[in-house]
Amino acid sequence: MGDTDLFSPLTLRDLEIPNRIAVSPMCQYSCDTDGLPTEWHRVHLGSRAVGGAGIVMTEATAVEPRGRITRHDLGIWDDEQASALEPTTEFIRDQGSVPAIQLAHAGHKASKRKPWEGNDPITPKEGGWEVLSPSPEAYPPFGEERPEMRKATGEDIQDVVDAYREAAERSLSAGFEIAEVHAAHGYLLHEFLSPVTNQREDDYGGSFENRTRFVREVTAAVREVWPDDKPVFVRISGTDWLDDGPESWDVEQSARLAADLAELGADLIDVSSGGLHPDQDATGGPNFQVPLAERVDEGGDIAVGAVGGITEPKQADAIVRNGRADLVLVGREFLRDPYFGLRAADELAGEEAPAKWPIQYRRGVR
Ligand code: FNR
Numbered sequence: 001m002g003d004t005d006l007f008s009p010l011t012l013r014d015l016e017i018p019n020r021i022a023v024s025p026m027c028q029y030s031c032d033t034d035g036l037p038t039e040w041h042r043v044h045l046g047s048r049a050v051g052g053a054g055i056v057m058t059e060a061t062a063v064e065p066r067g068r069i070t071r072h073d074l075g076i077w078d079d080e081q082a083s084a085l086e087p088t089t090e091f092i093r094d095q096g097s098v099p100a101i102q103l104a105h106a107g108h109k110a111s112k113r114k115p116w117e118g119n120d121p122i123t124p125k126e127g128g129w130e131v132l133s134p135s136p137e138a139y140p141p142f143g144e145e146r147p148e149m150r151k152a153t154g155e156d157i158q159d160v161v162d163a164y165r166e167a168a169e170r171s172l173s174a175g176f177e178i179a180e181v182h183a184a185h186g187y188l189l190h191e192f193l194s195p196v197t198n199q200r201e202d203d204y205g206g207s208f209e210n211r212t213r214f215v216r217e218v219t220a221a222v223r224e225v226w227p228d229d230k231p232v233f234v235r236i237s238g239t240d241w242l243d244d245g246p247e248s249w250d251v252e253q254s255a256r257l258a259a260d261l262a263e264l265g266a267d268l269i270d271v272s273s274g275g276l277h278p279d280q281d282a283t284g285g286p287n288f289q290v291p292l293a294e295r296v297d298e299g300g301d302i303a304v305g306a307v308g309g310i311t312e313p314k315q316a317d318a319i320v321r322n323g324r325a326d327l328v329l330v331g332r333e334f335l336r337d338p339y340f341g342l343r344a345a346d347e348l349a350g351e352e353a354p355a356k357w358p359i360q361y362r363r364g365v366r
Contacts, residue, residue, distance in 0.1 A: 029073065085175075180232075235270040
């Protein structure tokens with residue numbers, strides 16, 4: 001057990017993150033039009049900065065329109081979207097927190113209705129759009145027909161790499177200090193990583209090197225425009241949880257990929273899991289993905305983030321203290337309690353707790 005705890009600052013490149021608690025990216029499906037943020041995004045993300053998170057990360061933010069899960073996803077494919085996000089990043093920074101953006105492309109899980117409107121695919125005729133996939137024939141049966149799905153051509157792949165690069169440039173102009181590449185949960189980049197969904201026979205399919213090529217190209221493109229003093233994260237699914245099924249993506253490949261991404265200048269691997277196939281055999285529960293983060297950590301010289309089933313300050317603190325991860329990302333608990341970071345300071349930081357609360361709220365410290 002080292003001296004590092006949940007409230008030890010984390011320095012990545014020249015960026016000092018005030019504590020080890022991050023708001024995990026969470027889609028809000030709350031844009032009215034064209035991927036533009038609304039008041040909902042500003043208040044939702046701003047509240048969690050007030051609530052003591054060291055990093056506040058946006059939801060999956062589409063790098064191009066066809067990369068949206070729904071018509072209501074946040075986007076960063078044009079300058080108007082970047083400008084509209086600026087007041088939010090400024091507010092987050094004013095609270096001493098670090099604004100981060102998750103850059104995403106939904107691949108063949110795009111063009112759907114919002115979860116609370118059924119989550120089912122929308123065809124182009126109904127106002128949906130063509131979706132990209134590494135290999136349509138391999139799309140796992142989520143019980144849905146996807147006639148609008150198209151196998152990505154080499155040109156499509158290059159377009160997406162370019163879209164990521166340009167989205168990163170825009171994110172920087174919007175004031176974000178961390179860019180996270182979303183390569184998890186069965187979305188486009190994960191679809192290329194996993195042999196379950198990638199049955200290509202070109203340079204982007206087959207061997208480990210070929211299946212990882214797309215995510216390596218995207219990471220390199222983001223790194224190219226992201227300043228040297230600021231970190232890049234990559235979120236991966238540590239495993240498909242299909243160990244008893246077909247050849248799939250697993251934690252050994254994740255550890256290997258982490259080392260490759262470190263060499264390309266990625267600074268932290270955010271280790272989630274699953275989301276690719278309906279037969280996934282995942283258990284859930286407290287800390288269920290932490291062992292994956294630990295294994296990925298052994299893979300290379302790179303920081304790791306743990307996420308999933310982390311709900312209690314002491315639990316989060318133990319993950320960091322025991323060196324199981326460098327950062328803890330909290331999702332649903334931050335929906336239940338936007339002030340999870342303040343609660344953690346109250347419980348864990350003793351006499352230093354008041355200084356970790358916004359001055360306006362300090363009379364609330366116990
Ligand atoms: C998510 N999750 C998610 N993950 C991601 O990488 N990008 C995203 O946009 C979303 N969107 C999203 C929306 C909502 C409402 C939930 C609940 C979850 C997954 C999330 O970031 C996290 O990894 C999981 O929820 C597991 O962590 P918790 O919730 O157990 O702390």
